[in-house]
Amino acid sequence: xxxxxxxxxxxxxxxxxxxxxxxxxxxxxxxxxxxxYDGTHQTPNYVKxxxxxxxxxxxxxxxxxxxxxxxxxxxxxxxKKVRLERNDILMTRIGDIGTARLIDWDVQASYYVSLAxxxxxxxINSHFLSQYINSVGFxxxxxxxxxxxxxxxxxxxxxxxxxxLSVSSLPEQQKISTFLGAVxxxxxxxxxxxxxxxxxxxxxxxxxxxxxxxFKDDKGKEFAKWEEKKLGAVGKIYNGLSGKTGEDFGQGDxxxxxxxxxxxxxxxxxxxxxxxxxxxxxxxRAQFGDIFFTTSSETPHEVGFASVLLxxxxxxxxxxxxxxxxxxxxxxxxxxxxxxxxxSSIYRKQVIKLAQGSTRYNISKVEFSKIKLLFPFFPEQQKIxxxxxxxxxxxxxKQQQITQAETWKKGLMQGLFV
Numbered sequence: 001x002x003x004x005x006x007x008x009x010x011x012x013x014x015x016x017x018x019x020x021x022x023x024x025x026x027x028x029x030x031x032x033x034x035x036x037y038d039g040t041h042q043t044p045n046y047v048k049x050x051x052x053x054x055x056x057x058x059x060x061x062x063x064x065x066x067x068x069x070x071x072x073x074x075x076x077x078x079x080k081k082v083r084l085e086r087n088d089i090l091m092t093r094i095g096d097i098g099t100a101r102l103i104d105w106d107v108q109a110s111y112y113v114s115l116a117x118x119x120x121x122x123x124i125n126s127h128f129l130s131q132y133i134n135s136v137g138f139x140x141x142x143x144x145x146x147x148x149x150x151x152x153x154x155x156x157x158x159x160x161x162x163x164x165l166s167v168s169s170l171p172e173q174q175k176i177s178t179f180l181g182a183v184x185x186x187x188x189x190x191x192x193x194x195x196x197x198x199x200x201x202x203x204x205x206x207x208x209x210x211x212x213x214x215f216k217d218d219k220g221k222e223f224a225k226w227e228e229k230k231l232g233a234v235g236k237i238y239n240g241l242s243g244k245t246g247e248d249f250g251q252g253d254x255x256x257x258x259x260x261x262x263x264x265x266x267x268x269x270x271x272x273x274x275x276x277x278x279x280x281x282x283x284x285r286a287q288f289g290d291i292f293f294t295t296s297s298e299t300p301h302e303v304g305f306a307s308v309l310l311x312x313x314x315x316x317x318x319x320x321x322x323x324x325x326x327x328x329x330x331x332x333x334x335x336x337x338x339x340x341x342x343x344s345s346i347y348r349k350q351v352i353k354l355a356q357g358s359t360r361y362n363i364s365k366v367e368f369s370k371i372k373l374l375f376p377f378f379p380e381q382q383k384i385x386x387x388x389x390x391x392x393x394x395x396x397x398k399q400q401q402i403t404q405a406e407t408w409k410k411g412l413m414q415g416l417f418v
Contacts, residue, residue, distance in 0.1 A: 050069035053112070088103045093115065093160065186405065249275050258294060310339070
């Protein structure tokens with residue numbers, strides 16, 4: 001692959017190019033190269049078994065394994081004119097705009113109006129086109145034709161057809177798509193490695209907290225039997241911010257936001273929000289080792305999510321929709337162990353039972369304090385925390401590799417495409 005000078009970019013020649021190809025690329029409208037359709041305009045009646053029905057979430061997640069289904073009769077009626085086939089492209093066009101996925105398998109499926117079907121064509125390589133759609137240049141074409149004031153935002157089929165792209169000869173398209181396909185396989189392999197680590201960690205957590213796997217001390221001896229305790233006996237529960245108005249937020253002192261707790265078992269101190277606290281106010285401050293729980297959520301399965309503060313040099317406040325638990329002693333409840341205990345299925349099953357409500361679910365701190373859990377003694381807590389933390393480090397390292405690979409690919413695409 002050769003690297004031409006940047007000045008050639010103005011002549012419709014890519015900055016990065018395989019040495020056997022020369023000459024300028026040709027500018028086209030997408031509608032000149034492929035026919036474009038949308039899917040079913042009305043939400044169909046779903047059936048337990050039948051024809052898969054694709055929508056935006058399947059394309060954005062690149063996961064078509066779990067879908068709803070429509071009957072064969074509905075499928076035949078909705079797909080009389082055009083059908084989804086191998087080498088077609090599905091692209092999101094409502095809500096999410098411009099995420100494209102190549103259908104590289106034999107398929108029989110229906111799809112929703114929120115997706116655009118870009119039919120395969122002899123005029124352009126489908127693998128090349130699916131990569132090109134995800135490039136920065138084509139995404140800008142989509143963006144300027146998107147109706148941003150609509151809710152949800154959308155782009156009409158006619159505007160998709162008008163999007164401009166530059167295309168090379170079919171042999172060069174094939175070369176580029178093969179190369180980028182190999183890069184995608186590499187990134188996909190990294191994602192699979194990460195997923196396998198996550199599955200292994202989840203399985204080990206299940207076994208550890210069910211005591212199917214036990215650790216031994218440094219001399220190879222068994223640790224003592226775990227003790228059952230109520231959470232109210234483990235530490236003191238305290239409330240988050242109170243008496244604040246919207247005007248108090250956006251400046252001032254750091255506080256732990258609801259999302260920080262929900263997103264991770266460890267508080268990310270780089271994502272604190274800000275709140276103005278007056279000198280005479282009495283508000284609770286968090287400290288190292290405190291455990292935070294979300295009080296409410298839109299679904300019962302999301303109440304009581306927990307996160308632990310593992311930084312010693314900060315003392316933030318806590319948001320109003322969460323509460324804290326401060327251990328009586330950090331020699332009785334290791335914070336590094338607590339981050340895993342309160343994300344375990346053993347704990348989650350108990351806290352979900354406390355969820356009450358109809359449109360929004362809440363948990364009572366009084367009832368929460370009555371939850372009983374089995375606790376190992378401190379030395380075994382440390383062993384468990386060290387093991388699970390090491391798995392977390394492996395997962396985080398794999399995610400860093402994925403991010404670096406995706407960034408590298410993005411730079412490649414900017415050079416390979418005009």
